[in-house]
Amino acid sequence: MPNSIFDIMGPIMIGPSSSHTAGAARLGKMAYKLSGGDVAQADIYLHGSFAATYRGHGTDKALVAGLLNLSPWDERLRDAFSLAEERGLSYRFIPTDLGDVHPNTVRFVITGHNGDQSEIMGSSIGGGQVVVSEIDGLRVRFTGERPILITRHADTPGVISAIATLLYERNINIGNMTVNRSRQDHAASMYIEIDSLCQEDLTSRIRQIPGILRVKLLLPIEERLPAQF
Amino acid sequence: MDAITVIERCRQEEISLGELALRLEGEQNGASPDEVLDRVEQMLVVMERAAHEALAKPVRSVSGLTGGDAYRYDQYRKEGRSILGEAASMAMAFALSSSETNAAMGRIVACPTAGSCGILPAALFSMAHTHTFSRRQLQDAFLAAGVVGMIIDEHASLAGAQGGCQAECGSAAAMAAAAVVQLMGGSPAQCFHAGAIAIKNMLGLVCDPVAGLVEIPCIKRNAGGVLQALGAADLALSGVESYIPFDDTVEAMNRVGNAMPAALRETALGGLATTASGKEMRERIYGA
Incomplete structure (x- = not known):
């Protein structure tokens, strides 16, 4: 049951899809935070519906925008690729099958400038809401609401x-x-x-x-x- | 929470649906009315911009499949050629504009979803342009729509992947219908009659987006959805009641959604998506 009217109304976001664009940006931002804000290179594995439709929904731009610490409402999301180039962030998208997971799931393998690696897997579960399910091989359930x-x-x-x-x-x-x-x-x-x-x-x-x-x-x-x- | 208890509480406390939403936010989340209204106002500002954005100049979607229709329709409307009245034609123009802005990766408010983001703003701002309301009345109407959305979310679904388009544009139309009734001074009971009528008229609508994108038929379904909302609100304001109460229409929507095959729930595997023209557009974007 929704607890707040703002579970229904919003988020304020860049279109076109709350799950494939706003949720993707949120997941990218979580990956940015979880990697300590240091992202030099990212391999982005896309599963299910993310793999099938990521170009048409701007999921790719949204994920990169998140990795640049942009929020789902930020209009710079549209120019995420050129912004990434400016900031020296390299990335590649790899459509794949991540197994028995939510249809909108992404796995980030991130390398920092110091060579540190982190791996984050998460899903966009509807209406822009997301959940991170794995961090560096550890099963978690992180929704971004609590520390x-x-x-x-x-x-x-x-x-x-x-x-x-x-x-x-x-x-x-x-x-x-x-x-x-x-x-x-x-x-x-x-x-x-x-x-x-x-x-x-x-x-x-x-x-x-x-x-x-x-x-x-x-x-x-x-x-x-x-x-x- | 359901409509019956909400109507009863509004009657006892002699408040509108919007005022009830403010009280609920306070009781359940400890938010002050000012905090809530600030957030609502921020969303209204974004909504109003998106409702106008694609009218000022033609906007193309990122895929290149759609765009320019909001501008085209608004020009025609401004020339006085629309066969509809001022409010309805303006509402269609606003709905197209918000939805085209969404498809072009512009900024919108999901309400309840991005795919149905044009309906509530179109209803609110077409009423605001054709009548005189204070900003606070618009905020209250927005909140009334939120209460209706919360009830649908609890007893059915707001996601096309679960309930088809009836869950997205159908819910948005019910929310918008209730908002308009409140704006025009109708009672909470009348708000829910309008919501019930809107749901009944959009029951069974499938989610069948071409190439899986939030464009075809979503953009025009927003235009159609706001007409359903205004029509339902007009009926309720005249005193027409829904023979099936709101809570029952939501329950029916839930059962209809559950009975829908997966091909008609946002998978792009049925309906318009798999017509000859739909498949041809898909191939144009993704290759054969």
């Missing part, structure tokens, strides 16, 4: 509890979490959705916990129009 933390850490007792304690001390409630372990390198990945915004130093404090290899914090995706536009 999330992603850690990679030693697969030993105490690490998760130390993170949870840190959150508890700051009165931050955990809404959802997933842990995934890899036998090869004795490391685990964890995804935590939290209810409230966290203080600036949270990630640096988590990084100090023994056994932590990597921390990413992703804030809710903000895309409100400026008052004058």
Whole structure:
């Protein structure tokens, strides 16, 4: 059941399709954020309806616009390709079959300027709403509404509890979490959705916990129009 | 939430549908009336621009399949040659303009969807041009449309991929019909009679876009949709009631949508999309 009139009315967006254009731009922007805002090269795998109709719906431009941190309402979305060239972002589109996933699904393989790679998979589920389902091999359910933390850490007792304690001390409630372990390198990945915004130093404090290899914090995706536009 | 309870609450609290929407946003999301109205106003500004954009000069779609019809029709209308009245002809011009702007990757407001983005603005601004309303009345009418959309979303669907075009343009027409009735001073019950009539008249409409694009037949269905909305509103304002209440029409729309084969739900595998001309246009864009 919709909770707000604004679930029905809007978004304000560049046409022609809320799922294939606005949703695609949102997914691109999430991939930009999840890769830490550093995108040099992106391989963009398109599945299902995205693969079949991406040119006609401007899905390709919208995805690239998102990777340039543009919002679905931004009229520069139309010129995303030339903007990407200006900013030195290279990309290629690869229609493919991603398996048993939503028909409007995209997988980004992103390489940063420092050579870091990240992989993000997400779907545009209607009316411009999106959900990210996989981040660097970790199954997640990120809709961009609440902040999330992603850690990679030693697969030993105490690490998760130390993170949870840190959150508890700051009165931050955990809404959802997933842990995934890899036998090869004795490391685990964890995804935590939290209810409230966290203080600036949270990630640096988590990084100090023994056994932590990597921390990413992703804030809710903000895309409100400026008052004058 | 359904129409019966909404009408009853409006009656008890002696408020309009738009005012109810403001109260619901406060109760469910903690939003102040000013916050809500600011957001509504921002959408109205975008809507109004898109409703005029393709009238000032011809606009072509990105695919090159469509465009220029809003301009062509508006010129004809301005020459006084339209066989329709001022409000209806202006509404068709606005609906075409918003939809062509959408197909040309212009800025629009999905309401409820991008494919049906022309109907509500066309209804609101054709009324605003032919009558005198305050901005606040337009905002309230927008909110009334939102309440109708919320009820449809809860009990049926607003997505063509799920319910066909009846779910998109049909819902938009019901929302617009209710908005117009509220603008013209009708009661919440009359708003829902108008919405019910609009849904009944668009029940069963399939989603069969040529080449899967939001162009053919979507752009002209927006023009047709706003005429349905104005017609339904006019009937309700005269005191005509829908024999089938609004909630029942939504329930019927849901069942009809579920019974629709996938080929007629935005897959471009049936209807107009697979006619000889539809397939020829598809090949022109994507190759054989």
